[in-house]
Amino acid sequence: MSGFIKSSIARKVVMALSGLFLVVFLTQHFVINITSVIDPETFNSWSHFMGYNPLVQYLLQPILIAGVIIHFVMGFALEIQNKKARNVGYAKFKGSANATWVSRNMIYSGLVVLAFLALHFYDFWVPEMVYKYVEVNPEMPTRYHEETVHKFEPFWRTILYVVSFVLLSLHLWHGFSSSFQSMGVNNKYSEGIKTFTKIFSVAIPLGFVFIALFHHLNPLTH
Amino acid sequence: MKLYLKIWRQKNADSKGSMVDYTLDGVESDMSFLEMLDILNEELISKGEEPVEFDHDCREGICGTCSLMINGQPHGPDSRITVCQLHMRSFNDGDEIVIEPWRATAFPVIKDLIVDRTAFDRIQQAGGYISVNTSGRPVDANAIPIEKEMADKSFNAATCIGCGACVAACKNASAMLFTSAKVSQFALLPQGQVEAAERVQNMVRQMDLEGFGNCTNTGACEVECPKGISLENIARMNREYLSASVKG
Numbered sequence: 001m002s003g004f005i006k007s008s009i010a011r012k013v014v015m016a017l018s019g020l021f022l023v024v025f026l027t028q029h030f031v032i033n034i035t036s037v038i039d040p041e042t043f044n045s046w047s048h049f050m051g052y053n054p055l056v057q058y059l060l061q062p063i064l065i066a067g068v069i070i071h072f073v074m075g076f077a078l079e080i081q082n083k084k085a086r087n088v089g090y091a092k093f094k095g096s097a098n099a100t101w102v103s104r105n106m107i108y109s110g111l112v113v114l115a116f117l118a119l120h121f122y123d124f125w126v127p128e129m130v131y132k133y134v135e136v137n138p139e140m141p142t143r144y145h146e147e148t149v150h151k152f153e154p155f156w157r158t159i160l161y162v163v164s165f166v167l168l169s170l171h172l173w174h175g176f177s178s179s180f181q182s183m184g185v186n187n188k189y190s191e192g193i194k195t196f197t198k199i200f201s202v203a204i205p206l207g208f209v210f211i212a213l214f215h216h217l218n219p220l221t222h
Numbered sequence: 223m224k225l226y227l228k229i230w231r232q233k234n235a236d237s238k239g240s241m242v243d244y245t246l247d248g249v250e251s252d253m254s255f256l257e258m259l260d261i262l263n264e265e266l267i268s269k270g271e272e273p274v275e276f277d278h279d280c281r282e283g284i285c286g287t288c289s290l291m292i293n294g295q296p297h298g299p300d301s302r303i304t305v306c307q308l309h310m311r312s313f314n315d316g317d318e319i320v321i322e323p324w325r326a327t328a329f330p331v332i333k334d335l336i337v338d339r340t341a342f343d344r345i346q347q348a349g350g351y352i353s354v355n356t357s358g359r360p361v362d363a364n365a366i367p368i369e370k371e372m373a374d375k376s377f378n379a380a381t382c383i384g385c386g387a388c389v390a391a392c393k394n395a396s397a398m399l400f401t402s403a404k405v406s407q408f409a410l411l412p413q414g415q416v417e418a419a420e421r422v423q424n425m426v427r428q429m430d431l432e433g434f435g436n437c438t439n440t441g442a443c444e445v446e447c448p449k450g451i452s453l454e455n456i457a458r459m460n461r462e463y464l465s466a467s468v469k470g
Contacts, residue, residue, distance in 0.1 A: 003423075003427060004467045006430070007426055007427070007430055007463070007467075008396075008398075008426070008429070008430050008434075008436045008437070009426060009459075009460050009463045009464070010467070011436065012436060012437065012460070013460070013464065078436050078438075081435060081436060082393070082394035082395070082396075082435035082436055082438075084327060084433070084435075085326060085327050085328070085394055085395040085396070085433055085434055085435030086325050086326055086327060086394075086395040086435070087327045088325055088331075089325060090291060090294060090322055090325050091228070091230075091241055091320055091322060092291075092293060092294040092320040092322070093291075093294045094293065094294030094295050095294075095393060095442070097294070097295050097299075097445075098295070098391055098440075098441070098442040098445035098446050099393070099440035099441055099442040099445070100440070103438065103439065103440040103441065104393055104440055106438060174439070178438070178439040181439045181453065181456070181457050181460075182437075182439065182460060183460065183464075184457045184458070184460035184461030184462075184464060185457060186453060186454045186456075186457030186458070
């Protein structure tokens with residue numbers, strides 16, 4: 001079993017599974033966030049549920065954090081191993097002749113997404129933890145929409161979010177369908193998976209860009 | 223045509239190599255790339271210099287020994303060929319051509335453009351075979367019916383000549399296309415089922431031990447493979463490996 005865990009294929013499967021898990025989370029996150037544009041009351045209600053439901057807080061949230069950590073730690077470990085596999089580089093290497101820029105630079109798009117996650121945690125998750133567990137404030141189910149819109153008032157933060165979503169899109173463009181190949185799926189459904197990957201990797205980040213720009217351009221007046 | 227060559231020169235496995243510039247005149251467009259190197263070597267020998275060492279054998283695209291990185295691409299700019307099948311008409315007068323050996327920790331340079339590819343042999347030896355009875359009563363090959371689709375896929379996988387272009391092209395120096403082709407050619411046939419689980423586990427273990435990188439599905443190997451081995455084989459190997467590991 002230890003041989004299996006250390007094998008290159010098992011590590012790739014871990015990357016694939018954790019990546020797909022994060023894709024599911026991303027979709028759920030988008031569905032909740034888009035309500036902040038459509039209907040603030042629904043957004044408040046769903047956000048409050050996510051913030052106080054014990055199952056979400058004490059089971060799903062730790063699993064999510066573990067998923068993020070596993071994905072990027074394994075990503076770095078594999079990258080280090082891959083660098084070691086070519087101890088002397090080429091004087092001339094025409095990578096663009098046989099592979100897309102996106103597929104060759106997953107580590108960089110991943111690093112930007114990781115940096116974004118740090119900012120995103122600092123913006124939303126840390127204040128939420130402080131509010132609930134440090135200051136032990138009472139539940140206030142109507143605060144979420146206002147807090148979210150306020151965050152997008154500064155231009156710099158909105159731009160950082162937009163740039164990060166573009167890099168997230170690039171990361172998904174290769175990563176989503178690639179995860180199926182890693183798990184051994186390459187059959188008659190693969191073209192469909194690739195088409196869905198392209199649609200998903202553009203639509204979801206674009207949706208997040210829209211939400212960020214919408215709140216930046218429509219600040220609260222009070 | 224006149225060419226400006228930049229060629230990796232390395233005295234032996236222990237020495238440090240470097241790129242050396244050569245100017246070669248009188249190259250004809252119908253020469254093969256290896257013939258162009260032959261002419262360069264004749265010039266070097268006539269001047270009393272050490273010729274450039276490079277691997278070659280069949281010169282008809284089946285032995286896979288002519289492993290050269292040419293202008294940043296394995297086997298040069300044309301697709302589905304080996305270096306011996308590359309002709310000078312693919313270049314223009316005055317071109318600069320950078321010629322390097324495969325670069326991978328598992329393929330150490332022996333001299334100049336020659337690398338040690340015995341890592342592939344060891345992967346093959348770890349499980350790339352089937353056990354058959356070799357008595358004096360051979361069984362007819364057609365005794366076991368095999369679906370046409372499976373036979374074709376197996377044959378396609380078996381066309382891998384082990385040249386190493388997949389490793390050379392991969393940004394991670396991964397050998398998964400080679401290993402998966404060797405796993406697939408047997409996994410697709412009934413004769414390969416007996417040792418299927420053991421085969422894939424042993425070959426993947428050896429591949430990892432040799433120090434090749436991990437596959438990140440860029441697809442560069444498939445594009446540069448002179449025999450067009452498909453990424454489908456890597457997916458099949460992954461399935462075989464996961465299935466074998468789950469079954470224990």
